Amino acid sequence: MTSLSDQSHLRPPWWRNERILKVLLQVAFVVAVLLVFGILAQNLLASMRRLGISLGFRFLGNSANFGITEGLIPYDPSESYLKALVVGAVNTLWLSAVSIVLATVMGFVLGIARLSSNWLARQLATVITEIFRNVPVLLIVIFWYQGVILTLPGVRNSLSIGGLIFINQRGVNLPSLDLSGWFIPALAIVIGAGWGIRKLLLARRPELGSLQRNLWISAGVALLTVACWVLFPEPPVRLDIPVLERFNFRGGIQLSAEFTAMMLGLVTYTGCYIAEVVRGSFLAVPRGQWEAARAIGLSELQTFRLVIVPQALRIMIPSLNTQYLTLIKNSSLAIAVGFSDLFNISSTIINQSGRSVEMFAILMATYLTFNLVVSYGMNWLNARVKLVER
Amino acid sequence: MPSSLSSPLVEEEKVLPPTEKQSPLAWVRRNLFDSWLSTLLTLVSALVLAWAVSLFWNWAFTQARWEVIPANLKIFASGTYPGSQLWRVWAVLGIVLATLGVAGGAWGGVLLHYLILLGAAMGLAAFLPLGTQSQGWLAACSGATFAAIALSRGRESWRLASIWVWALILPLCLELLLGDLGPNWPAVRAEQLSGLLLTLILAAAAMIIGFPIGVLLALGRANRALPVIRIFCTLVIELVRGVPLTTILFAAWLLVPFFLGGISVNLIIRAEVAFILFTAVYVAEDVRGGLQSIPLGQLEAARALGLNPFQVTALVILPQALRAAVPALVNEFLTLFKDTSLVFIVGLIDLLQAGRVVFTNPNWLGTQREVLFFIGVVYFICCFAMAYAAKQVEKALGLGKR
Structure with missing residues (x-):
């Protein structure tokens, strides 16, 4: 008869004990990784010593000495590398933000057109999405730049849309809204008045329906807006229309040819991917939801707005997030057409200063931050719209 | 007996679903002009389509200089690869197609269809005026593809071998593309x-x-x-x-x-x-x-x-x-x-x-x-x-x- 303590020799020996093996395996893995990184780091330090450079971020304070063709924030070549990087990052964000908004609009239009009962619209949308999804985004960008924008007429013979928008080789000139010092007071008056009218109506005329009430509020607000325009010494908002001067347009918003090409390329490419996401999400809403909504007496539009869209949005958001992240990363293709985005400016700085290690650290950190911020925003949205479960 | 009662007297009526026989006009009304929204969509789409097609047509048949494509086919295909060594690229293409052909014959399916299509296309292209060398190689590649397919057609026992053989073929192709093959054919730089x-x-x-x-x-x-x-x-x-x-x-x-x-x-x-x-x-x-x-x-x-x-x-x-x-x-x-x-x-x-x-x-x-x-x-x-x-x-x- 064997006692309990005698069974200990039946246990597997330590070299076949799974728990010990796991620990050993991981220790070996860590050692191997450290070894590889150690060798790499040593190589790095050796080559840096050979080239006579040292690691450190102090060079960012040096004067950049190169010009940047366009930027949302003012910049001068005598300013530091850090300032140049900030200009590039802002350009990347501006390009990405505009492209994300327009690509989403295009994606929704195309995606819904692909689901429409109209045969022609469906086929047209299918052809467009298939074309743009099956060629490289770089090709699309270059096509917009060299195949379309650079072949447009010069500044003198700009194509004009209604005398407001001017399109030429150098890009697009859009009218802008000029806010004067009277804008904030006017806005405060209008919002305050709208809120006041609503309060008043709710108290004095509670029998009004919401449609009638809103009509009253709108009328009041419109009247006050006109009054502000007339009574203030200077109109609160003025439309700044681009005017052709000797060499180029002045006033309004100017989008350079490079920016326009990048934007069009990113929008057409990502828009078609978003169209697929939208289509897939609407198809993923069970058919029974349509039928049930119709059965309880909702109109087709109500069904769509109140039943289908909320559910489709819920399915859509994670995929949209992926598309937005891809778009931000693809915006680094700006170097192909010479738009001064973060990556383009970083490559110039690397060429000038030879600080590739530090610059790559900065690039990685910046793009990771952008991605994290967008992901965080989309996760927040996702949490807002997701099904509340117990 | 209830069954004898029902069967001879009452003919069983097979109720089929109503077959949809649409006249073209009905189809158009249903798919293009169903509602005012649909009509609007049709009009907008037709306008976009007409604009795009006319733009493209105008460019493709009056302005475009298509001769740039045939004149530069070599650059598109192999870029700066030295022209005197071009036979290596053709040979590699032939070997890859033949190996694929073996796999296609053994496995069948969509791979086989693609290879037949590709082989046929190359066979036809061999008749285009591309220069005797290219035409000869095109014909040879097409022939290699079809020969390999014919050889392995239906041999299911070759299926696994047709995958493992790539371990041999790929280094061979790389050597053929870049290697030093003797005095007349020096090594090609990878760039x-x-x-x-x-x-x-x-x-x-x-x-x-x-x-x-x-x-x-x-x-x-x-x-x-x-x-x-x-x-x-x-x-x-x-x-x-x-x-x-x-x-x-x-x-x-x-x-x-x-x-x-x-x-x-x-x-x-x-x-x-x-x-x-x-x-x-x-x-x-x-x-x-x-x-x-x-x-x-x-x-x-x-x-x-x-x-x-x-x-x-x-x-x-x-x-x-x-x-x-x-x-x-x-x-x-x-x-x-x-x-x-x-x-x-x-x-x-x-x-x-x-x-x-x-x-x-x-x-x-x-x-x-x-x-x-x-x-x-x-x-x-x-x-x-x-x-x-x-x-x-x-x-x-x-x-x-x-």
Whole structure:
């Protein structure tokens, strides 16, 4: 008869004990990784010593000495590398933000057109999405730049849309809204008045329906807006229309040819991917939801707005997030057409200063931050719209 | 007897669903002018279509200088590869097609259809006035394809061999493309691989090498028993995924030499490593999705049968996970194929860059639309063919059915 303590020799020996093996395996893995990184780091330090450079971020304070063709924030070549990087990052964000908004609009239009009962619209949308999804985004960008924008007429013979928008080789000139010092007071008056009218109506005329009430509020607000325009010494908002001067347009918003090409390329490419996401999400809403909504007496539009869209949005958001992240990363293709985005400016700085290690650290950190911020925003949205479960 | 009562007297009426017989006019009304919204959509679409078609028509038949395409076919296909050594590229094409032909004959299916189509197209192209050398090689490649198909048609026992043989064929092709083959045929520098040839090599190598690495990364990330490896894999995946491919390529170009301690590694190989890394992390995420779709019961059942952890993964979990991941993986490979065009960052000349070389040539100034259109068509055909083949494979695997 064997006692309990005698069974200990039946246990597997330590070299076949799974728990010990796991620990050993991981220790070996860590050692191997450290070894590889150690060798790499040593190589790095050796080559840096050979080239006579040292690691450190102090060079960012040096004067950049190169010009940047366009930027949302003012910049001068005598300013530091850090300032140049900030200009590039802002350009990347501006390009990405505009492209994300327009690509989403295009994606929704195309995606819904692909689901429409109209045969022609469906086929047209299918052809467009298939074309743009099956060629490289770089090709699309270059096509917009060299195949379309650079072949447009010069500044003198700009194509004009209604005398407001001017399109030429150098890009697009859009009218802008000029806010004067009277804008904030006017806005405060209008919002305050709208809120006041609503309060008043709710108290004095509670029998009004919401449609009638809103009509009253709108009328009041419109009247006050006109009054502000007339009574203030200077109109609160003025439309700044681009005017052709000797060499180029002045006033309004100017989008350079490079920016326009990048934007069009990113929008057409990502828009078609978003169209697929939208289509897939609407198809993923069970058919029974349509039928049930119709059965309880909702109109087709109500069904769509109140039943289908909320559910489709819920399915859509994670995929949209992926598309937005891809778009931000693809915006680094700006170097192909010479738009001064973060990556383009970083490559110039690397060429000038030879600080590739530090610059790559900065690039990685910046793009990771952008991605994290967008992901965080989309996760927040996702949490807002997701099904509340117990 | 009730049955005898009913059967002779009352003829059983078979009620079929009403067959929809639509007149063309009814179809038009139903699909184009169903409501005022639909009518509006039809009008808008028709306007857009008419505008685009007339614009394209006008350009393609009156302005475009299409002669730029046949005049520069060599640059599109193989870029700066030395013209006197071009036979090597043709020979490699023939060998690859023949090997594919063997696989196509043994496996059948969509691969076989593609090869027949390709062989026929090359056979027809051999009659085009492209110069005797090209015509001869085209005919030979077409012949090799059909011969290989005929040889292996229906031989199912060759199926596995037709995959393993690539381990032999690929190094052979590389040697044939670049190696020193005697006094008349000196070695070709790797940087001279360019054009469509480079695009295909970059994409194929990144898929073949990146895929297994990606699977390993995914398994590492899904492994709860080995937290250190899991953290490492997660870190690699998230870091690489968060950074644009342009940056990774730029790093392969400028940063990697710092870490190699004086060993010089060919630029193409460094760029390829960037593509492999990029493919691996995206494949890893797709495979992880597949792994998560496998119910835990599969793992428990496999363990209960007495399989060890390695067998559980290799024989039970991974096959199912990969099958579930097929659509995502195909998308990844398509993206990779298109993204090989980013090698312009490191100064290599792929298909798209070869096009830019052509239309910046003073003789062909102003032909950028024709060239870009042609390159777009090439990419489109490749991507569309891959996507179609993937759909057939999905059908064969019964995805979404079981």
